[in-house]
Amino acid sequence: MVFDVHKPASYITELIYSRIVQEQLKKLGELKSPNIIYVTDLVSCTHKYHLRKKFPELTIVFEPAAVLGDLAHLGLEKILMEKGIKVEVDLVKYVQVGNEIYLVKGRADAVDESRELVIEVKTSRSSLNLPRDHHVKQLNFYLEITGFNNGIIIYITPEKIVEYEIARQPISIENEVLDLLNNKHHPRYTWECNYCPYKRICSYYSPTAREA
Ligand code: SF4
Secondary structure (H helix, E strand, C coil): CCCCCCCCCCHHHHHHHHHHHHHHHHCHHHHHCCCEEEHHHHHCCHHHHHHHHHCHHHHCCCCHHHHHHHHHHHHHHHHHHHCCCEEEEEEEEEEEECCEEEEEEEEEEEEECCCCEEEEEEECCCCCCCCCHHHHHHHHHHHHHHCCCEEEEEEECCCCEEEEEEECCCCCHHHHHHHHHCCCCCCCCCCHHHHCCCCCCCCCCCCCCCCC
16 A cells, blocks of 8 residues: 655644634734723834724734744643643723723733732743843733732743743833823834734834844
């Protein structure tokens, strides 16, 4: 019997695709909502938030690096769950700016209630500049919302598995929301434009050095 070892297949790819892309499609309506702000909006280029409200479909990705990251999250979250740690924990806070009420939403990768710790899992192609400023700020927002004083960021890269304990720093979510609505930082970091889904339609686009 001769096997055709190179016969193309897509069975598993379709399973992964349907899980990862469906998750993104489910959020499309929310992405357009003017009163929903994600914690990630508060640590990124503020212009992305304004473009996303108009062009939400441009955020949909099915790239191998992003898929690898999602799968690593799923795997580590399973291990944490087996230890009784809550995973994919939705965190919300209502913020009033002028006469408008905004819902600030985030999803912590894990919350260890017994140790009062918020845990963030990050995958990256590079081990440079860890922990990264925007990851520390993101975790700090989660600490502010939960009221916990400490969190952990764990990085999984091709060369390293390292983690950092982060202590809560004072922050005003209301002021950060105001900065976002006033489009104060575009981009917030010099490397952001290179990775941005809106770079083809953005008047502020400025290609600069990569993150690492
Ligand atoms: S291209 Fe740069 S400035 Fe424009 S939205 Fe993206 S990150 Fe912001």
